[in-house]
Amino acid sequence: MYEAIGEATDRRTLVDEFTIPIRTGKAWRVEAGQVCRVSTPEGPQVGDFNFWNADNPRERFWAARTRQIQGTHVTTGDRLWSCLPYLRPMLTITGDSVAYGVDEYGGGCHDLLGSRCDPHMKKLLTGMDVDDHCHTNLVSAVEPFGLDEMDVHDVLNIFQLTGLVDGKYYTGASPAKPGDHIEFLAEMPLLCALSNCRGGDLSQPRWGPDAKDTTEHCRPLHVEVYDLDPALLDGWATPEPSQYRGPHGNGTPEAGQSRTG
Numbered sequence: 001m002y003e004a005i006g007e008a009t010d011r012r013t014l015v016d017e018f019t020i021p022i023r024t025g026k027a028w029r030v031e032a033g034q035v036c037r038v039s040t041p042e043g044p045q046v047g048d049f050n051f052w053n054a055d056n057p058r059e060r061f062w063a064a065r066t067r068q069i070q071g072t073h074v075t076t077g078d079r080l081w082s083c084l085p086y087l088r089p090m091l092t093i094t095g096d097s098v099a100y101g102v103d104e105y106g107g108g109c110h111d112l113l114g115s116r117c118d119p120h121m122k123k124l125l126t127g128m129d130v131d132d133h134c135h136t137n138l139v140s141a142v143e144p145f146g147l148d149e150m151d152v153h154d155v156l157n158i159f160q161l162t163g164l165v166d167g168k169y170y171t172g173a174s175p176a177k178p179g180d181h182i183e184f185l186a187e188m189p190l191l192c193a194l195s196n197c198r199g200g201d202l203s204q205p206r207w208g209p210d211a212k213d214t215t216e217h218c219r220p221l222h223v224e225v226y227d228l229d230p231a232l233l234d235g236w237a238t239p240e241p242s243q244y245r246g247p248h249g250n251g252t253p254e255a256g257q258s259r260t261g
Contacts, residue, residue, distance in 0.1 A: 004078065004232055005035065005185055006094035011229035016205075020196045021085030028225070029054050029194040030186040032238050034224045035094060037159060037183035038194065044174035044201035045219040047194050048116045048155040049079075049091060054189040057147060057241040059086045059241075062257055063112050063154035073108030073162075075099060080156065080184075088239040091184040092135075098159065098180050107163030109175055110182060114162055115154045116195065125207075136193035145191055152193075158182055160202065173203035188238045196221050241252035 012035060019041075020026050038047060062083040070078040075096045079089040099117035100109035132142035138152045159180070161172040192225035200208045203214045 001232070001236060002094050002185065006076065006183070006231070008090060009172060011232060012226035015227050016223075018223055020194060020221045020223065022196055022200070022215075022220060023132070023137075024196045025134070025141035025193060025195040026223075027141040027222065029046075030190045030192055030225055032186055032188050032190075033228060033233050033236070034186050035183055035228060036186065036192065037181050037187050037224045037226070038178045039179060039181035039222045039224070040159060040219065041178065042219040043178045043220045044159065044176040044203075045202065045221055046174055046197035046199065046202055047158045047162040047221050048138065048197055050138050050152060050155050050193045051088070052147070052151070052191045053086075053254075054191040057151060057191065059083065059090075059152055060151070061090060061156070062087075063115070063156065066135075067112040067193070070112075072111070073102075074110050074112065074115050074156070079187075081239075083241070083246065086241040088241050089187045090167055090190065091186055093184050095181065095183040098176055098182070100161070100175050103163075105163050105165065107161055107170075107172060109159065109161050111157040111160045111162040113164065113169055114157060114160075114171070116152075116157075117198075130199050134195035134197055137198075138193050141193045142191070147191075156196075156256075157197075158194075160197075171202050173175065174201040175249070176201075189237060194221065194223070208256040222226065 048171045051061050059082045062081055066081045076093050079092045082090050088192045098109050102108050139149045159176040169202055200214045203213045203217055
């Protein structure tokens with residue numbers, strides 16, 4: 001089914017689209033059963049992607065468990081999972097034109113190894129109050145939807161090339177080309193938030209003694225949301241949350257009691 005959704009681009013209807021300018025962020029809703037595509041219209045650009053169950057934002061993307069289940073980098077066919085006590089797929093990737101694979105250094109694209117940059121770390125390292133971070137963009141993006149900084153969490157870094165060398169995290173220049181995309185099927189109603197990374201394509205260092213102005217390496221990201229031909233979703237339904245009903249050592253829950261809320 002997911003392969004068919006990714007291939008049948010002539011059986012979808014565009015219902016929303018917008019561009020996220022450089023160094024800004026935006027939040028938007030994707031309904032269950034819709035496809036959302038993020039693309040790089042002008043060339044390589046990294047984005048920091050957060051998402052929540054739009055009807056219950058306590059259920060949100062869990063980067064660590066997704067990394068354990070799917071791997072350090074994700075691509076077509078991989079699923080992104082929610083936090084406890086829900087633990088279910090929130091979205092499934094149906095297309096990835098970058099399809100980078102694994103390079104000679106063990107690096108890959110669409111990264112679950114790192115997180116977003118944030119002003120708290122900047123303050124810790126430099127003593128400066130600077131709000132030019134993806135965390136800041138995400139906080140600003142979700143505030144109109146009633147969320148705040150406490151709701152922003154670890155991200156999927158789309159179009160970002162990363163890896164580990166001797167256990168140390170590194171980033172490289174994004175391999176995305178003009179017009180590349182990654183897209184997904186929303187397995188439930190989603191509130192999505194995306195920061196257009198202030199480091200651009202990450203080809204230039206923003207931190208440390210060799211830091212440079214990366215403005216000329218920053219490019220827009222484009223978002224499209226589609227309704228699908230209902231026949232493509234025949235037999236599909238939103239995954240159920242975890243059916244664990246144990247007491248966590250606190251006695252026996254009443255018969256049929258749900259801990260997933």
